[in-house]
Amino acid sequence: MVDLEKLKNVARETVSRDDVKYLIGWRQGTYGFRVSPHFVKEPDEAEKLIFSPLCTNNLATYLVLTERLPLLRGEQPDSRKVALMVKGCDSRAVVQQLIEQGINRESVFIIGCPCEGVIDLKKVEEKFSNQPGPVQARWSNGKIVFHLPDGDKEVPKGEVLAAKCLSCRYPNPVITDLMLWEEVQTRGSDEYEDVKELEAKSPQERWLFWEDKFSSCIRCYSCRNVCPMCYCEDCVLDRLNPAWVFRSNNISENTAFQLARAFHLAGRCIECGECERVCPVGIPLTKLNRKLAKEVKEKYEYIPGLDPESKPLQSSYRPDDKEDFIL
Amino acid sequence: MKEQFEPNVVAFLCNWCSYAGADLAGTSRIQYPSNLNVIRVMCSGRVNPLFVINALQQGADGVLISGCHPGDCHYMEGNFYARRRFTLMKELLEYVGVDSRRFNMSWVSASEGSKWKDVVQGVVEKAKEAGPFEQFRRNKINW
Amino acid sequence: MDYKKVSKDKFGDFIAMLGKQKKLYAPQKEGESLKFMPVAAGSQPVLAFPNTTVPPKSVLFPQTETLYRFEQGNTDISLPGEAEEGVLLGVRPCDARAMAIVDSLFSWDVDDPYYLERREKTTLLGLSCLEPGTNCFCSSMGGGPASTEGLDMLLTDLGEAFLLQTLTEKGEKINLSVQELLEEAAEEDVKFAEKLSREAAARITRGINADGIPEKLPEIWESPLWKDFSESCLGCGICTFLCPTCHCFDIQDEMEGFEGRRCRMWDSCMFSEYTLHASGHNPRPSRRERTRNRVNHKYSYFVKNFGKIACVGCGRCINLCPVNIDILDILSQVVKEAI
Numbered sequence: 001m002v003d004l005e006k007l008k009n010v011a012r013e014t015v016s017r018d019d020v021k022y023l024i025g026w027r028q029g030t031y032g033f034r035v036s037p038h039f040v041k042e043p044d045e046a047e048k049l050i051f052s053p054l055c056t057n058n059l060a061t062y063l064v065l066t067e068r069l070p071l072l073r074g075e076q077p078d079s080r081k082v083a084l085m086v087k088g089c090d091s092r093a094v095v096q097q098l099i100e101q102g103i104n105r106e107s108v109f110i111i112g113c114p115c116e117g118v119i120d121l122k123k124v125e126e127k128f129s130n131q132p133g134p135v136q137a138r139w140s141n142g143k144i145v146f147h148l149p150d151g152d153k154e155v156p157k158g159e160v161l162a163a164k165c166l167s168c169r170y171p172n173p174v175i176t177d178l179m180l181w182e183e184v185q186t187r188g189s190d191e192y193e194d195v196k197e198l199e200a201k202s203p204q205e206r207w208l209f210w211e212d213k214f215s216s217c218i219r220c221y222s223c224r225n226v227c228p229m230c231y232c233e234d235c236v237l238d239r240l241n242p243a244w245v246f247r248s249n250n251i252s253e254n255t256a257f258q259l260a261r262a263f264h265l266a267g268r269c270i271e272c273g274e275c276e277r278v279c280p281v282g283i284p285l286t287k288l289n290r291k292l293a294k295e296v297k298e299k300y301e302y303i304p305g306l307d308p309e310s311k312p313l314q315s316s317y318r319p320d321d322k323e324d325f326i327l
Numbered sequence: 328m329k330e331q332f333e334p335n336v337v338a339f340l341c342n343w344c345s346y347a348g349a350d351l352a353g354t355s356r357i358q359y360p361s362n363l364n365v366i367r368v369m370c371s372g373r374v375n376p377l378f379v380i381n382a383l384q385q386g387a388d389g390v391l392i393s394g395c396h397p398g399d400c401h402y403m404e405g406n407f408y409a410r411r412r413f414t415l416m417k418e419l420l421e422y423v424g425v426d427s428r429r430f431n432m433s434w435v436s437a438s439e440g441s442k443w444k445d446v447v448q449g450v451v452e453k454a455k456e457a458g459p460f461e462q463f464r465r466n467k468i469n470w
Numbered sequence: 471m472d473y474k475k476v477s478k479d480k481f482g483d484f485i486a487m488l489g490k491q492k493k494l495y496a497p498q499k500e501g502e503s504l505k506f507m508p509v510a511a512g513s514q515p516v517l518a519f520p521n522t523t524v525p526p527k528s529v530l531f532p533q534t535e536t537l538y539r540f541e542q543g544n545t546d547i548s549l550p551g552e553a554e555e556g557v558l559l560g561v562r563p564c565d566a567r568a569m570a571i572v573d574s575l576f577s578w579d580v581d582d583p584y585y586l587e588r589r590e591k592t593t594l595l596g597l598s599c600l601e602p603g604t605n606c607f608c609s610s611m612g613g614g615p616a617s618t619e620g621l622d623m624l625l626t627d628l629g630e631a632f633l634l635q636t637l638t639e640k641g642e643k644i645n646l647s648v649q650e651l652l653e654e655a656a657e658e659d660v661k662f663a664e665k666l667s668r669e670a671a672a673r674i675t676r677g678i679n680a681d682g683i684p685e686k687l688p689e690i691w692e693s694p695l696w697k698d699f700s701e702s703c704l705g706c707g708i709c710t711f712l713c714p715t716c717h718c719f720d721i722q723d724e725m726e727g728f729e730g731r732r733c734r735m736w737d738s739c740m741f742s743e744y745t746l747h748a749s750g751h752n753p754r755p756s757r758r759e760r761t762r763n764r765v766n767h768k769y770s771y772f773v774k775n776f777g778k779i780a781c782v783g784c785g786r787c788i789n790l791c792p793v794n795i796d797i798l799d800i801l802s803q804v805v806k807e808a809i
Contacts, residue, residue: 029794029796030788030794030796030798030799031604031605031676031788031796032604034794035794036702036793036794036795037701037702037793038702039698039701039702057792057793061704062702065704065705067755067756067757069755069756070755129604130603130604131604132604132605132675132676198422199422203421203424203425203426203427204424205424206421206422206423206424207423207424207425207462208424209424210423210424211424211462212500212501213501213502214501215500215501216500216501216502216503216505218503218524218533218707218711218712219533219707219711220706220707220708220711220712220738221706221707221741222704222706222707222708222792224706225704225705225706226704226706226792236377238741238742238743240722243722243724244377244380244381245377246465246722246724247534247720247722247735248534248722248724248733248735249533249534249735249736250534251462251463252384252463252464252465253384253465255423255463256377256380256381256384258423259376259380259419259420259423260376260377260380262419263376263415263416263419266412266415266416266419267415274792277792278704278706278708278792280503280523280708280712280790281501281502281503281523281524282501282502282503283501283502288419288422288423291418291419291422292415292418292419295414295415295418296415299414299415300411313411314408314411314412315408317404317407317408317410317411319397319398319407321407321410321411321414322414323397323410323414325414325417325431325432326410326432326433326434327431327432327433327434327446327449327450385726385727465726466726466729
C-alpha cells in the first residue's frame with residue numbers, strides 16, 4: 001500500500017544527508033492529470049511529493065540528462081549522490097545504465113516504490129475531458145480512484161492503465177537501497193501480441209503502416225531525450241559532419257532516424273514506454289522497440305535491465321549464436 | 328522489350344577474408360554479376376548499421392555484408408559482434424517493411440572464390456526480384 | 471463588414487470549389503497527428519477539433535524548404551518554382567494571429583522572399599473556436615475565439631450553416647468565386663455568431679494578466695526561478711516546433727553524389743546545438759539558459775522589437791509538454807517573483 005507519509009519522511013531524511021545532492025520524485029502537475037518531476041533539495045520541499053497512478057515519468061532519465069558544465073577555477077566536482085524514486089520499470093533503466101557503466105552504483109541512492117500500474121494519459125483525458133484544475137488519483141482495491149471536482153470516480157484498471165502496465169512483469173523495483181512499502185503482486189505475462197499482430201502483415205502493409213506514422217514525425221527528438229537509455233554525449237543525430245541522418249523532414253530521413261533510434265536500443269530497451277508517451281504526434285514507438293526486445297529475448301534469451309553484473313547484449317557474444325540467414 | 332531492372336547492390340567486405348575472396352574470384356577469372364559496389368572495411372564488425380540505412384537511402388536496392396567465417400576473424404571476435412548486430416538489424420528492417428531480400432550477410436573466406444560467385448549471384452538475383460527501392464530514396468522525396 | 475452564409479449541405483461543394491481554384495489545405499489526420507495537408511478531391515477535412523496538433527505555420531513556413539539546388543563544379547544554382555496559390559481552411563483565430571506575428575519577423579530588416587511570396591499567395595479562412603481546449607488562454611494574449619487578426623475570412627459554425635465574415639480583398643475574391651453557393655446572412659445570424667463566441671470566451675478557464683511581464687522579465691534575469699523551471703526540462707523541441715509563432719530555422723546543405731540543395735529547416739532554441747559555436751563554446755550551456763531564452767524571447771525581446779508578445783495562447787506547449795512545464799505557471803511565478 002502506498003504510504004505517502006512514509007515517502008515524505010524518507011525523502012526528508014534522505015535529502016538531509018550530507019552525501020545526497022538532491023532527490024528526484026514526482027509532484028502533482030499544474031492541471032488535469034499531469035505530473036511533473038520534482039527535485040527536492042531541502043527537507044521542506046518534500047511535502048509536495050506524491051506517488052499515485054499519475055506518476056508515469058521515468059525519472060531514471062534525469063540521472064543521465066544532467067548537464068555537466070565546465071568547472072570554474074578552483075571548483076570541485078559535486079560527487080554527492082542523487083536520490084531517485086523508482087517504479088519497477090524505472091529501476092530496470094537504472095540497472096541497464098549500471099550494466100553499461102553509464103552511472104556508478106555509488107552515485108545513486110535508489111528508493112523503490114512498488115507500483116500497481118500507471119495511467120495512460122490519453123485514455124484518462126478522453127474519459128474525463130477538460131480538467132483545468134489538478135486532479136489527484138490513487139489506487140484502491142484493484143481500481144483507480146480519481147478525485148474529480150464533482151466527486152470521486154472509481155474506474156477499473158483495465159480502462160485507464162497504460163498498455164505496458166497491463167502486461168507488466170516487473171512491478172517491483174529490481175534494485176533498491178530502500179523499499180518504501182511491501183511488494184505488489186506481478187500482474188501479467190507478456191507475449192508480445194502487439195508485435196505479432198504487425199508481423200503477420202505483408203511487408204508492403206508494414207511499410208505503409210510505418211510510412212503513415214513516420215511521415216507525421218516532426219523530429220522534435222523528445223523520444224530520444226526522454227529515453228533513459230539515450231545518453232550519448234555526442235548523438236549521431238546532432239552530427240553534421242558526417243551527417244548520417246539529415247535534419248530535413250521527409251519520409252526517408254524520418255524513417256532513417258527512427259530506425260537508428262530503435263536500433264540503438266536493441267538489447268537495451270527496458271520497455272518503460274516513455275518514448276511513446278511523450279511523442280506529440282502519437283507514433284507507436286513501443287511497437288518498434290518491443291519488436292527488438294522480442295527478438296533479443298527469443299534469439300539470445302536476454303532481458304535487459306535485470307542483472308547489474310551482466311554484460312550488454314551487443315558487446316558480448318556466444319560462438320554458437322544462431323545464424324540461419326547468413327549465406 | 329522492357330529493359331530489365333539492374334539492381335544496385337552495396338557490399339561491405341572485410342579486408343582479410345571476403346575482400347580477398349572476391350579478389351581470388353577475379354584472379355581466377357570467375358564470372359559473376361557486376362551489380363556490386365564494393366566498399367572495403369577492416370572487419371565486418373566495423374560496419375555500422377547506419378551504413379546499411381544510408382546505403383538504402385542513397386540508392387542501393389540491396390546490401391551485402393560479408394566477413395570471415397566465425398572463429399576466423401582477424402581480430403578474433405569482430406564477426407561475432409557483427410552477427411548479433413545484423414541479425415537484429417535484419418529483423419528491424421523487415422519489421423518496418425523493407426523486403427527481406429534486400430539485406431544479406433555472408434561468410435566468405437580468402438580461399439572461397441567460387442563461394443563468392445554463388446553469394447553474389449544469389450544476392451543480385453534477390454535484389455532483382457525485390458525491385459527498385461524508390462520509397463526510401465533520399466533525393467526522390469521533396470528534394 | 472460583409473456577411474454571407476453557406477448551408478452545411480452545400481459545404482461539400484464549397485470545399486470542392488475552393489479546391490478547384492487553388493491548392494486547398496485543411497486539417498487532416500496523418501498517423502495520430504492532425505495537421506494542415508492538401509485536400510485530395512473527394513476527401514473530407516476534419517473541422518471538429520480544439521486545435522490542430524501542428525499549427526498552420528507548417529504550410530506557410532514548411533519544416534523543410536529547399537532554397538536552391540546546386541551541382542558540384544557548376545556555379546549555376548536553380549531556384550525552386552513559384553509558390554502556388556493556396557487556401558487554408560479551418561485556421562483557428564489564435565493561429566491566424568500567430569501568422570501576423572511571424573509576418574513582422576519575416577518582413578523586418580530583410581524581406582524573406584520565400585515566406586512572403588507564399589504568404590501573399592495564400593488565403594486564410596478561419597474557423598471560430600467554439601469549444602476552447604483546457605489550456606487555451608488566447609483572451610489573455612489579446613485574442614479571442616473569434617479574433618479576426620491575420621485572417622482573410624472567418625467562418626462560424628451556426629449549426630445548420632456556416633457564417634462567412636469577409637475581412638480582406640483576398641477573402642472577397644474567395645467570396646466571389648463561390649458566390650453561387652452563398653446566401654445573404656440575416657442580422658440574427660450575425661448576432662447568434664457573436665453570442666456563440668461570447669459563450670466560448672466565457673468557457674476559457676485559464677489565463678494570466680500579461681501587463682508588466684515584458685518589463686519584469688529582464689529584471690529577474692538571474693533569479694533562481696529559471697533553474698526551477700528548467701530542472702525537469704528534457705530539452706526536446708515539442709514546445710518550439712509546435713508553437714505557432716516560433717520561427718527559428720537552420721540552413722544546411724544536403725548533398726548526394728554531386729548534387730545538392732541548400733535548405734532551411736525548423737530549429738529549436740531548446741536544442742543544445744542551437745547556440746553551439748564552432749569553437750565548442752556554448753553561450754547557453756544548459757537548459758536553464760535555454761528555457762530562460764525561450765520565455766524571454768516570446769514575452770520580452772519580441773515585444774521590444776515589434777511591440778507585441780510572440781504568444782497567442784493556443785496552449786500547445788502546455789498540452790504537449792511531457793514533463794508539465796506550464797508557461798502559464800512560469801508567467802504567474804514571474805509576476806510574483808520579487809526583484
